[in-house]
Amino acid sequence: MGRLVTLGLLGIALALLGERLLALRNRLKASREIESVDLPNCHLIKGIEAGAEDIDILPNGLAFFSVGLKIPGLHSFAPNKPGGILMMDLNEEKARALELRISRGFDLASFNPHGISTFIDDDDTVYLFVVNHPEFKSTVEVFKFEEEENSLLHLKTIRHELLPSTNDIIAVGPMHFYATNDHYFFDPFLKYLETYLNLHWASVVYYSPNEVKVVAEGFDFANGINISPDKKYIYVADTLAHEIHVFEKQPDMNLTQSKVLPLDTLVDNLSIDPFSGDIWASCHPNGQKLFVYDPNNPPSSEVLRIQNILSEKPSVSTVYANNGSVLQGSSVASVYYGKLLIGTLYHRALYCEL
Numbered sequence: 001m002g003r004l005v006t007l008g009l010l011g012i013a014l015a016l017l018g019e020r021l022l023a024l025r026n027r028l029k030a031s032r033e034i035e036s037v038d039l040p041n042c043h044l045i046k047g048i049e050a051g052a053e054d055i056d057i058l059p060n061g062l063a064f065f066s067v068g069l070k071i072p073g074l075h076s077f078a079p080n081k082p083g084g085i086l087m088m089d090l091n092e093e094k095a096r097a098l099e100l101r102i103s104r105g106f107d108l109a110s111f112n113p114h115g116i117s118t119f120i121d122d123d124d125t126v127y128l129f130v131v132n133h134p135e136f137k138s139t140v141e142v143f144k145f146e147e148e149e150n151s152l153l154h155l156k157t158i159r160h161e162l163l164p165s166t167n168d169i170i171a172v173g174p175m176h177f178y179a180t181n182d183h184y185f186f187d188p189f190l191k192y193l194e195t196y197l198n199l200h201w202a203s204v205v206y207y208s209p210n211e212v213k214v215v216a217e218g219f220d221f222a223n224g225i226n227i228s229p230d231k232k233y234i235y236v237a238d239t240l241a242h243e244i245h246v247f248e249k250q251p252d253m254n255l256t257q258s259k260v261l262p263l264d265t266l267v268d269n270l271s272i273d274p275f276s277g278d279i280w281a282s283c284h285p286n287g288q289k290l291f292v293y294d295p296n297n298p299p300s301s302e303v304l305r306i307q308n309i310l311s312e313k314p315s316v317s318t319v320y321a322n323n324g325s326v327l328q329g330s331s332v333a334s335v336y337y338g339k340l341l342i343g344t345l346y347h348r349a350l351y352c353e354l
């Protein structure tokens with residue numbers, strides 16, 4: 001009798017695990033293949049061979065790239081090289097990416113940059129916020145950009161218990177930002193379990209020197225975050241739920257949900273066209289290929305443009321799609337006056353004239 005009960009329980013446990021595994025395959029869109037959508041005028045950017053996880057472009061056309069991200073379990077083409085921040089002037093005919101110098105005192109050896117965001121203060125000071133994973137922990141580094149010297153002056157390292165697994169960031173002040181946590185847990189095994197069990201414990205946190213608070217939660221895997229040009233709305237990509245969430249920003253910086261846009265792909269970074277307000281979403285059509293790297297069947301890339309997100313019927317168009325023969329694992333797409341930059345998690349970066 002006891003043995004029958006044990007067998008029964010074992011059967012139920014196996015069925016549950018099987019169901020979770022099947023659900024995970026769906027969340028990863030493990031069986032999705034894509035049709036190519038080509039852009040005519042594109043070239044790979046020299047000097048970026050091992051990922052350009054995030055890109056942020058200043059109004060004057062200077063683009064920042066965070067490069068060399070390493071995450072446990074994720075492939076890397078340069079596992080021993082620390083990460084860095086590159087800059088490229090999009091106004092130049094033959095724009096090239098140059099590495100920015102970082103001020104002394106900052107630990108470059110453990111620099112592992114992820115999401116980035118810029119903020120321009122009233123006095124024109126440019127702050128660069130960088131999500132960093134030194135020894136796979138999460139911090140936010142605040143730098144001041146010194147354009148004449150092509151350098152970054154390190155101002156502050158922010159650590160907080162509400163920022164256990166930070167992914168992306170959008171700055172809203174010189175020491176103020178919203179950030180996504182892609183997991184609730186800090187420990188790699190618990191993170192894995194959290195994702196596997198589909199707990200939906202990922203969150204968005206508001207940080208300021210005076211107040212730090214969770215302002216949205218219940219995400220499967222909160223990833224890219226950005227803000228509308230009028231600064232009224234915050235957009236959050238939930239990668240494993242295949243959604244973009246739209247929140248209205250309140251005067252106290254709390255967020256109230258105004259809509260959720262379902263998509264057929266794993267959305268990574270979101271960037272905003274400063275003029276039209278269109279959202280450019282860089283996506284992973286097939287998450288399985290991204291996490292289980294096979295050079296013969298590499299991860300693909302997909303860039304979506306979403307117009308009129310606040311309207312009844314937002315329009316979603318595929319601007320670029322590639323099976324990995326050119327670009328693998330697109331994680332960010334950023335536009336500047338008819339130019340499109342597409343970065344990837346651990347591969348190269350593409351520069352296109354639209």
Ligand SMILES: *[C@@H]1O[C@H](CO)[C@@H](O)[C@H](O)[C@H]1NC(C)=O
Pocket residue numbers: 036296297298323324325
């Ligand atoms: C990707 O597409 C190209 C043609 O566009 C094809 O030659 C190549 O075999 C495809 N690669 C994979 C991995 O499917």
Ligand SMILES: *[C@H]1O[C@H](CO)[C@@H](O)[C@H](O)[C@H]1NC(C)=O
Pocket residue numbers: 053054055056114115116117167168169170223224225226268269270271331332334
């Ligand atoms: C995604 O893109 C945004 C905006 O360009 C950036 O701030 C963020 O760091 C990027 N990276 C990730 C991992 O979401």
